[in-house]
Amino acid sequence: MQDAKGPDQLFQRALAEGEILLPKCDDCRAYHFFPRVLCPHCHGTAISWKQAGGKGRVHTTTVVRRKPERGGDYNVCVVELDEGVRMMSRVEGIAPGEVVIDMPVTAFVGEAEGVPAVLFKPSEG
Amino acid sequence: MTTELRGKSAIVGAGHAGFGEAHGLTAYDVMAQSALAALGDAGLKLSDVDGLFCTMMEDSMPALMAAEYLGIQPRFIDGTMSGGSSFVNYLTSATMALDAGLCDVALIVYGSNQRTASGRLVTASRPPAYEAPYNPRYPISAYAMAAARHMHEYGTTREQLADVAVAARAWAQRNPEAFERGPLTREDVLGARMVGDPLTVRDCCLVTDGGGAIVMVRADRARDFPKAPVYVLGSAAASSHRQISQMKDFTVTAARDSGARAFAAAGVTPADIQAVELYDAFTINTILFLEDLGFCAKGEGGAFVEGGRIAPGGVLPVNTNGGGLSCVHPGMYGIFTVIEAARQIRGDAPGIQLKDIDLALAHGNGGVLSSQVTAILGSQNTL
Ligand SMILES: [Zn+2]
Numbered sequence: 001m002q003d004a005k006g007p008d009q010l011f012q013r014a015l016a017e018g019e020i021l022l023p024k025c026d027d028c029r030a031y032h033f034f035p036r037v038l039c040p041h042c043h044g045t046a047i048s049w050k051q052a053g054g055k056g057r058v059h060t061t062t063v064v065r066r067k068p069e070r071g072g073d074y075n076v077c078v079v080e081l082d083e084g085v086r087m088m089s090r091v092e093g094i095a096p097g098e099v100v101i102d103m104p105v106t107a108f109v110g111e112a113e114g115v116p117a118v119l120f121k122p123s124e125g
Numbered sequence: 126m127t128t129e130l131r132g133k134s135a136i137v138g139a140g141h142a143g144f145g146e147a148h149g150l151t152a153y154d155v156m157a158q159s160a161l162a163a164l165g166d167a168g169l170k171l172s173d174v175d176g177l178f179c180t181m182m183e184d185s186m187p188a189l190m191a192a193e194y195l196g197i198q199p200r201f202i203d204g205t206m207s208g209g210s211s212f213v214n215y216l217t218s219a220t221m222a223l224d225a226g227l228c229d230v231a232l233i234v235y236g237s238n239q240r241t242a243s244g245r246l247v248t249a250s251r252p253p254a255y256e257a258p259y260n261p262r263y264p265i266s267a268y269a270m271a272a273a274r275h276m277h278e279y280g281t282t283r284e285q286l287a288d289v290a291v292a293a294r295a296w297a298q299r300n301p302e303a304f305e306r307g308p309l310t311r312e313d314v315l316g317a318r319m320v321g322d323p324l325t326v327r328d329c330c331l332v333t334d335g336g337g338a339i340v341m342v343r344a345d346r347a348r349d350f351p352k353a354p355v356y357v358l359g360s361a362a363a364s365s366h367r368q369i370s371q372m373k374d375f376t377v378t379a380a381r382d383s384g385a386r387a388f389a390a391a392g393v394t395p396a397d398i399q400a401v402e403l404y405d406a407f408t409i410n411t412i413l414f415l416e417d418l419g420f421c422a423k424g425e426g427g428a429f430v431e432g433g434r435i436a437p438g439g440v441l442p443v444n445t446n447g448g449g450l451s452c453v454h455p456g457m458y459g460i461f462t463v464i465e466a467a468r469q470i471r472g473d474a475p476g477i478q479l480k481d482i483d484l485a486l487a488h489g490n491g492g493v494l495s496s497q498v499t500a501i502l503g504s505q506n507t508l
Binding site: 008033065097 | 254255262318
């Protein structure tokens with residue numbers, strides 16, 4: 001994706017390089033997610049990419065129950081980043097049932113379903 | 126729908142087919158049997174239908190497939206797909222089309238064989254790209270996360286969620302058409318297999334086969350049919366997102382908006398409604414919609430449903446057929462909210478028939494709390 005042009009391609013290319021970029025509107029200065037060709041807040045089309053700070057909180061969470069022989073239970077959650085955008089993800093490094101609402105989490109680039117993906121771990125301290 | 130359309134159309138036929146398990150039948154077979162049942166109820170024939178309002182879980186052009194299967198060439202087709210709410214939404218477009226003379230007999234129809242076909246949710250839709258890598262289980266993970274947030278913000282309990290399922294079962298036990306009629310206690314729900322925390326398998330709707338249909342005409346000829354007409358007094362739609370990760374407030378649905386506009390169009394308030402038919406895909410839905418439609422304040426839905434208050438003999442009759450939780454849920458349940466509301470008003474409900482029902486509410490939900498459509502139906506007395 002050297003010649004990435006569209007918002008989705010640009011986001012995915014950065015992710016493949018280990019970077020989390022967030023789209024930010026030049027007009028209203030608000031972030032949005034998922035990436036798109038316009039700002040969903042003010043409908044402006046001047047969008048810049050900013051490095052995500054990586055800090056956020058679990059907005060809501062669930063445990064997907066799965067038989068152990070199929071890989072066992074796993075977490076699915078929605079995280080709100082400090083930039084004000086939300087994304088679906090999962091928190092790794094703790095049991096899926098120990099992920100709780102409002103828990104502070106830190107983003108990292110990992111792999112989900114064989115593709116680079118934004119994942120989270122509990123924030124330290 | 127605006128007040129100018131209040132009472133301009135009426136339901137003159139309702140029918141269903143294939144409830145439970147429709148062995149050996151395709152989804153379109155069940156759709157067609159449902160159409161015939163509703164037309165028979167209205168004393169009409171398929172050849173009378175010139176307006177078709179339909180979507181299905183399979184194919185990208187289901188309304189065209191349905192018209193072809195039925196052997197009709199409608200003058201007007203609406204195949205808008207907003208999930209299970211679509212069939213409540215068609216009340217608006219059918220009323221508009223009838224009122225404008227674009228069609229004279231509107232058939233709203235749906236069918237599914239999802240239980241016998243696979244026992245799992247059949248869907249032609251793909252998971253959204255920014256959610257798919259995390260493997261949410263659709264649709265339960267979305268509703269589980271809404272329930273978790275409601276519990277977090279308002280102290281709603283798993284016991285209160287369970288009481289929604291228990292109430293639905295109590296209605297179903299008196300409905301010979303309902304699929305699940307065995308006893309169900311709060312402890313049964315809480316102790317059932319956890320599927321997506323905090324929801325157990327008994328917090329989830331059934332997976333059944335089944336189809337439903339209704340027939341609508343302009344109000345000026347609504348009294349020329351065998352059954353008492355049921356008028357569409359108001360209907361309104363609102364949507365807030367498609368992907369659950371994009372839902373702004375997980376504890377407030379667009380039903381707040383659709384409900385307010387439907388009530389305004391009908392010129393009535395929640396206190397006037399005598400029977401409430403809600404799309405209960407999961408137990409949290411009933412709580413959210415009772416709040417958002419104005420039957421109780423935000424955050425008080427848990428207490429509102431607790432201990433049989435929406436069960437037979439309670440303070441408000443909700444999902445009087447047993448709902449998607451215990452009566453029928455063939456992939457999309459929306460049309461059954463309209464059918465049960467209409468039958469309560471006509472006085473021929475298959476289960477518990479409430480006394481002297483003039484006003485009933487049908488509420489459809491689509492996607493993952495994404496699309497909300499509210500309709501208010503009334504008897505001749507309400508015109
Ligand atoms: Zn903007």
